[in-house]
Amino acid sequence: MRLHNDYADIEHKLKNQRPKHELYATVAIPFHEGYDILARTITSLTQQTYSKDRFEVIIVADANHADAKSIAEQYKNEIELKLVATSNNGFGAASSRNAGIGVAKGDVIVSLDCDMICPPTFLESHMGWFHKSTKIATIGLRKFVEASRIQPEHIVRDFRLISSLPEIRSISNTEIGSRRDKRIPELKRLSTHPFPSNCFHGGNVAYWRDDALNVGLWDEDFNGNYGYEDIEFGQRLFENGTKLVFENGATAYHQESDFVSSYEREKGLLINRLKLYDRYPALAGYRKDILGLK
Numbered sequence: 001m002r003l004h005n006d007y008a009d010i011e012h013k014l015k016n017q018r019p020k021h022e023l024y025a026t027v028a029i030p031f032h033e034g035y036d037i038l039a040r041t042i043t044s045l046t047q048q049t050y051s052k053d054r055f056e057v058i059i060v061a062d063a064n065h066a067d068a069k070s071i072a073e074q075y076k077n078e079i080e081l082k083l084v085a086t087s088n089n090g091f092g093a094a095s096s097r098n099a100g101i102g103v104a105k106g107d108v109i110v111s112l113d114c115d116m117i118c119p120p121t122f123l124e125s126h127m128g129w130f131h132k133s134t135k136i137a138t139i140g141l142r143k144f145v146e147a148s149r150i151q152p153e154h155i156v157r158d159f160r161l162i163s164s165l166p167e168i169r170s171i172s173n174t175e176i177g178s179r180r181d182k183r184i185p186e187l188k189r190l191s192t193h194p195f196p197s198n199c200f201h202g203g204n205v206a207y208w209r210d211d212a213l214n215v216g217l218w219d220e221d222f223n224g225n226y227g228y229e230d231i232e233f234g235q236r237l238f239e240n241g242t243k244l245v246f247e248n249g250a251t252a253y254h255q256e257s258d259f260v261s262s263y264e265r266e267k268g269l270l271i272n273r274l275k276l277y278d279r280y281p282a283l284a285g286y287r288k289d290i291l292g293l294k
Contacts, residue, residue, distance in 0.1 A: 028100030043152035050123035094218035113203035124291030125249030140204035144170035196244040200234025226268030
């Protein structure tokens with residue numbers, strides 16, 4: 001049986017009703033390293049138009065706990081902020097996201113990487129959909145920028161300094177080095193996409209906490225290697241009846257870094273890609289035959 005992702009009726013409601021700030025959100029952020037990068041991301045979350053009393057931020061640190069604690073202390077009076085410290089077992093995105101969900105108060109979980117600077121309307125854009133549907137998950141875009149010269153106070157003073165940064169090529173985007181998010185062609189037709197989970201990149205997505213619990217959370221079998229735990233999780237959400245929608249207003253600015261080497265990245269992707277393909281042969285066929293991917 002083919003599943004369908006048509007969300008036109010929900011989109012219609014979203015466009016014709018005023019935004020609400022009723023639901024409580026948890027922004028869950030895995031952290032491994034990069035003090036300055038995390039500081040810029042957290043600063044951007046202090047500037048959100050979504051009501052500050054309706055969201056919390058959880059930093060899940062699997063290393064550099066002192067850095068994470070320092071950031072948490074620095075910003076705790078500006079937004080509700082928690083720190084969860086876990087052990088470092090290599091790549092552990094799934095377990096870090098699960099740890100965040102485990103202590104979350106939010107009705108909705110916003111999964112955000114630690115290197116994503118968010119515009120002021122970021123949370124409001126994600127959350128609008130959840131005020132309109134109980135079976136929804138949202139996907140935001142990434143813009144790849146060099147932000148090393150940006151200071152937290154710049155984000156507070158004038159966000160146009162970030163939004164005007166030129167897009168760059170990124171190892172996180174595509175092998176051929178496009179400056180634009182490689183998912184854009186797929187995202188533009190997401191409502192008719194046979195496998196919308198292929199666009200479900202965990203660095204900028206949101207979903208109902210109860211839905212995450214109902215599908216068994218993020219699969220920690222993908223730990224130890226880089227990649228694909230997000231697409232696998234998105235596929236289970238989709239098969240559970242969740243519509244995966246594209247929200248352009250939730251675009252965030254990805255800060256380029258070299259924390260993951262090209263070798264580690266490619267090695268991990270190969271291992272986890274085989275796990276994904278073993279579980280979802282039809283998704284594997286779509287990626288290979290239609291998209292021409294590995």
